[in-house]
Amino acid sequence: MLTGSFANMKKNKRLLYIYSIFIPLNFAFKAICLNLLQERRGNENKHKSLKYLISSYNLINISLLIIIISSAVSFLFVNFYAYQTTQLHRIEHIHILQFSFTITTSVTSLIISCIKFHKHIQKMLIILLELDALLKIPEIFYKNIVKLIKTLTILFVILYVILTGTDMSSCRFSDQIAVCLIFDATIDYAVFAHLLTAVLYITFIFVVKGRFEMLNNYIMSDKIFNAYSKIMAYEKLGIIYINKANCNTGLLIKEDINEFHASLEQGNCNNHIFIKTFHELEYFKKQKMHYQILRIVHESLCNIVDSINTIFGFQIFLFILTSFTEITSNLYYTVCYAINQANMEFDKVIVLINILIWVIMYFTFLFITTGICNLTVINVNKTIIFLQRLLLIPEIHPGISAEIQLFLQQAINRKVRFTAFDFFTVNFKLMSSIVGGITTLLVMLVQ
Incomplete structure (x- = not known):
């Protein structure tokens, strides 16, 4: 049985626990000028402070987007001119196109995030607050999640800073150091925006996955059905x-x-x-209410999944496309240089190792994203299995059985899936398709 006094807390304090899960990510998102959590100090200044906060962040976003686009255009112009005059190798040209695609998708993702985050994130957190009150989630649950997310966020930022520093240090070998530094800063900012959006997406799905697990635990909370003989089960059920x-x-x-x-x-x-007559049984009333509440929780969790698809669908679609192009082009770049250069300089080896680390990071993010979506859907499908098991118990009263059948029908009809803007479903099948596509395309490019 769950312990803790979360359900007995005041609403403001419970809301603080919900927000605490996303505070580490909120600090990271401020680096790309997006604010997830809006602080409201005092009811009298509520509308004024909220308006100022959104407008100031939008102003910074617009300024940074202009800088990104200008830097990208200037870099592409310089490199296009170089390509026309010196006839760069095909691998350099593909690398430039990949950079251009990453910057374009990042700018688009940022614009969509600016619009959707302020509109939907707060509402989704409020719904989670009400669900947690129904499920009586303990305080220790939040503390453990906050520690996990804080640790992962710090590790992600440290690794990203190291890789970015290595990228920029390679600019000292370029003939156009200023352009190289501006472009590296731009592309690193773009990649950071993509990866951070993926981290937030994973965090929300992780939170939803935990709620579905708790829902399944509540469904199978009455384990006396299988642990006692029939006559004992009748007595335990209150029949x-x-x-x-x-x-x-x-x-x-x-x-x-x-x-x-x-x-x-x-x-x-x-x-x-x-x-006993069931009209006199308090147990029967509690059991019926128990499954009615769980049906509401299940429906609300499914609605949250729909909201996640609405908020993050297009950004995740762009992230997956960007990851595909980044992994393919970087592997192609590395393989071609390894084949064509018999004796590479030490600095070039470091650059290639850095590129491979970026490939591993993108692949890891893809694997985690598809994996957490896949595990969540598995937990949702377990709800159907557990409800079917309950209906096999002969001792259940027809009234409770009818409630479980309604719940089962709802769980069957309410299919949960995570999509990338409805272009494809995010699961392990997508991961296998990506790996197959990268392998095929890489072989074609190398040949």
């Missing part, structure tokens, strides 16, 4: 009680149980077994 003064329970054998079943059907009572 009957045994008058031990007049009846020796040790003498209850198969014939007694058959007689009890017959008395249930005919509405009669055995001398030793007294059937």
Whole structure:
């Protein structure tokens, strides 16, 4: 049974626990001028501060987007001119096109995020707050998640800073150091925006996955069905009680149980077994309310999944496309240089190793993203399995059975899936398709 006093807290304090999960990511998002959590200090300044906060962040976003686009255009112009005059190798040209695509998708993703985050994130957190109150989630649950997310965010930022520093240090070998530094800063900012959006997407799905697991635990909370004999199960369920003064329970054998079943059907009572009327049973009312609440929780969680698809669908679609192009072009760049250059300089080796680390990072993010979506859908499907198991229990009262059947019908009809703007479903099948596509395209390019 869950412990803790989360359900008894004031709403503001519970909301603070919900927000605490996303505070580490909120600090990271401020680096790309997006604010997830809006602080409201005082009711009298509520509208004024909110308007100022959104407008100031939008102003910074617009300024940075102009810088990104200008830097990208200037770099592409310089490199296009170089390509026309010196006839750069095909791998350099593909690398430039890949950079251009990454910057374009990042700018688009940022614009969409600016519009959707302020509109939907707060509403989704409020819904999670109400669900957590229903599920009586303990405080320790939030503390553990906050520690995990804080640790992962710090590790991600440290690794990203190291890779960015390595990228920029390679500009000292360029003939156009200023252009190289501006472009590296631009492309690193673009990549950071993509990866951070993926981190937030993963975090929300991780939170939803935990709620579905708790929902399944509540569904199977009455494990006495399989742990006791029929006569014990009847008594535990509150359907009957045994008058031990007049009846020796040790003498209850198969014939007694058959007689009890017959008395249930005919509405009669055995001398030793007294059937309670369900109108007098508090247990029956609690059980029916139990499954009604769980149905509401399930429906709300499915709505949150729909909201996640609405908020992040297009950004995740761009992230997957960008990851595909980044992995393919970087692997192609590395393989071609490794084949064509017999004796590479040490600095070039470091650059290639850095590129491979970027490939590993993108691949890891793709694997985690598809994996967490896949695991969440598995947990959702377990709800159907657990409800079907409950219906196999013969001791369940028809009223409770009807409630479970309604719940089962809802779970079957309410399919949960995570999509990338409805272009494809995000799961392990997508991951296998990406790996196959990268392998095929890489072989074609190398040949």
